[in-house]
Amino acid sequence: MERSQLIKGLQTILGADKVLDDKLDMLSYSYDSSFKARNNRYIPDVVVTLTSTDEVSKVMKFAYEHNVPVTPRGAGTGETCGALAIEGGIVIDLGGWDVIEEVDAENMQVQLRPGVIHADLNKYLEAYGLFFPPDPGSSQMCTVGGMVANNSSGLRAVKYGTTEQYVLGLEIVLPDGQIITTGGVNSRAIKNVSGLNLTKLFIGSEGTLGIVTKIRLRLWPKPKSRGILMAVYDDLEEAPKTVLEVYKAGILPSGIEILDASAIKAVNEYKPEIALPNAEAILLFELDGNPASVEWEGNEVTRIVNTRAANAEWSTDPERMAKLWQGRAVTATAAARLRADGSRIFAGEDISIPLNQVTESIKRIRALGAKYGIGVVNYGHIGDGNVHTAPVINPEDPKEVELANKLVDEIHLTAIELGGTTTGEHGIGAVRSQYARQEHGAALDVMYAVKKAIDPKGIMNPGKLLPKEGDNKDVSTSASS
Numbered sequence: 001m002e003r004s005q006l007i008k009g010l011q012t013i014l015g016a017d018k019v020l021d022d023k024l025d026m027l028s029y030s031y032d033s034s035f036k037a038r039n040n041r042y043i044p045d046v047v048v049t050l051t052s053t054d055e056v057s058k059v060m061k062f063a064y065e066h067n068v069p070v071t072p073r074g075a076g077t078g079e080t081c082g083a084l085a086i087e088g089g090i091v092i093d094l095g096g097w098d099v100i101e102e103v104d105a106e107n108m109q110v111q112l113r114p115g116v117i118h119a120d121l122n123k124y125l126e127a128y129g130l131f132f133p134p135d136p137g138s139s140q141m142c143t144v145g146g147m148v149a150n151n152s153s154g155l156r157a158v159k160y161g162t163t164e165q166y167v168l169g170l171e172i173v174l175p176d177g178q179i180i181t182t183g184g185v186n187s188r189a190i191k192n193v194s195g196l197n198l199t200k201l202f203i204g205s206e207g208t209l210g211i212v213t214k215i216r217l218r219l220w221p222k223p224k225s226r227g228i229l230m231a232v233y234d235d236l237e238e239a240p241k242t243v244l245e246v247y248k249a250g251i252l253p254s255g256i257e258i259l260d261a262s263a264i265k266a267v268n269e270y271k272p273e274i275a276l277p278n279a280e281a282i283l284l285f286e287l288d289g290n291p292a293s294v295e296w297e298g299n300e301v302t303r304i305v306n307t308r309a310a311n312a313e314w315s316t317d318p319e320r321m322a323k324l325w326q327g328r329a330v331t332a333t334a335a336a337r338l339r340a341d342g343s344r345i346f347a348g349e350d351i352s353i354p355l356n357q358v359t360e361s362i363k364r365i366r367a368l369g370a371k372y373g374i375g376v377v378n379y380g381h382i383g384d385g386n387v388h389t390a391p392v393i394n395p396e397d398p399k400e401v402e403l404a405n406k407l408v409d410e411i412h413l414t415a416i417e418l419g420g421t422t423t424g425e426h427g428i429g430a431v432r433s434q435y436a437r438q439e440h441g442a443a444l445d446v447m448y449a450v451k452k453a454i455d456p457k458g459i460m461n462p463g464k465l466l467p468k469e470g471d472n473k474d475v476s477t478s479a480s481s
């Protein structure tokens with residue numbers, strides 16, 4: 001369809017004020033937070049800013065009829081080009097649809113529209129003593145719709161799990177414009193095993209199966225107390241051992257974070273006043289719950305940690321906790337400043353490894369960094385094996401970019417080889433689908449079948465999540481077993 005006809009058609013359906021088509025607007029919608037988006041421009045033909053299910057349905061019907069690709073977008077904080085119009089067409093911006101429709105506190109749930117910002121939701125829920133636990137680092141920016149689409153989580157996933165644990169039902173506009181509700185049309189049930197679990201199918205589908213227009217979330221009571229323990233290790237190998245010993249003692253911290261020597265160095269160079277101890281690794285444990293249990297668990301974790309760590313400090317004092325946490329809070333920014341002429345790139349940044357392979361993965365990534373002559377900062381959620389790797393390069397130097405791409409490929413392959421996955425939080429988008437066959441084996445064919453059944457014309461966020469059929473045919477034995 002000609003661009004001018006596309007714009008005219010959408011203006012007729014929606015009115016001119018909901019349709020953006022000027023060059024500058026298109027340019028701003030060609031970015032997310034990925035490295036790939038930094039180096040490539042994916043310009044949409046047109047953007048529509050929608051705030052009702054009826055509008056979304058009308059746009060999808062129009063796109064379906066005319067075979068126009070459609071890309072849903074929340075806040076555009078994704079790291080994988082997910083919200084970018086790789087094949088052109090329409091971007092549907094849902095970021096302005098930020099309505100919390102109903103807090104049903106008696107049933108511990110909330111109904112909201114997809115554009116609500118994560119941090120705003122939890123602020124709103126404070127009055128009810130409830131919260132939505134997943135906690136991405138992008139909490140102040142990202143939308144709950146984007147979190148559902150990416151099944152996002154954060155450092156507290158170790159105890160509270162990911163977004164999928166909290167989604168009770170979804171309203172979805174399908175590629176042909178049909179509207180469905182998953183999880184029961186009128187259900188307020190928390191527990192529900194009725195029918196195929198379509199809710200789970202749409203969670204993490206990265207906008208490739210339909211558009212999330214309403215979300216019913218389960219809420220949890222907000223813990224009354226928390227404490228932080230910082231443990232310093234002279235030997236990297238000892239850190240994961242402690243993590244297991246804490247679990248074996250029957251304690252489930254709300255977060256367990258690691259900074260390896262590279263991250264400690266980066267933090268100290270960026271903010272010398274934080275003065276992290278020079279060490280091979282630092283672990284940060286966060287414990288939450290009622291005050292008495294937090295105190296007891298804090299003492300117990302301190303006892304366990306002290307058998308392996310060089311030293312440890314436990315605190316429930318808010319000021320001291322903020323200080324202990326400071327190093328972790330600035331790690332991502334610190335990595336970015338490691339080189340005056342460099343930037344931290346969001347590529348190969350999100351591997352997830354079995355707990356007993358975390359040390360091995362960090363060692364291998366260090367060796368890969370040395371092989372390609374690229375500084376890599378390692379940190380992340382050691383409690384669930386989600387290691388964040390931050391290569392630091394000069395992104396303007398084509399040679400460094402080429403080497404970084406090779407490094408990132410090897411990081412992804414290392415994750416698979418160690419029995420992990422290329423992504424624990426950020427998703428596949430347009431940057432990791434080449435590993436799908438290796439990761440999923442024959443299950444990938446079932447994914448294609450599901451995609452075809454729901455989106456037979458392939459207009460829903462094309463170029464994302466699944467590799468083009470026929471690409472990457474070889475099935476590795478380990479992946480298909």
Ligand SMILES: Cc1cc2nc3c(=O)[nH]c(=O)nc-3n(C[C@H](O)[C@H](O)[C@H](O)COP(=O)(O)OP(=O)(O)OC[C@H]3O[C@@H](n4cnc5c(N)ncnc54)[C@H](O)[C@@H]3O)c2cc1C
Nearest residue numbers: 074075076077078082137138143145146149152153207212
């Ligand atoms: C500084 C920073 C820190 C981050 N930290 C974390 C972290 O700790 N954990 C984590 O998981 N992620 C993290 N991220 C990645 C990102 O913020 C999350 O994936 C987030 O949930 C994306 O939300 P968004 O609204 O920005 O979605 P977008 O980037 O706009 O879109 C992401 C994907 O969702 C699809 N989508 C968006 N809205 C809808 C909808 N309504 N219906 C269907 N599909 C939709 C898009 O098509 C795209 O595929 C971080 C990003 C940054 C920049």
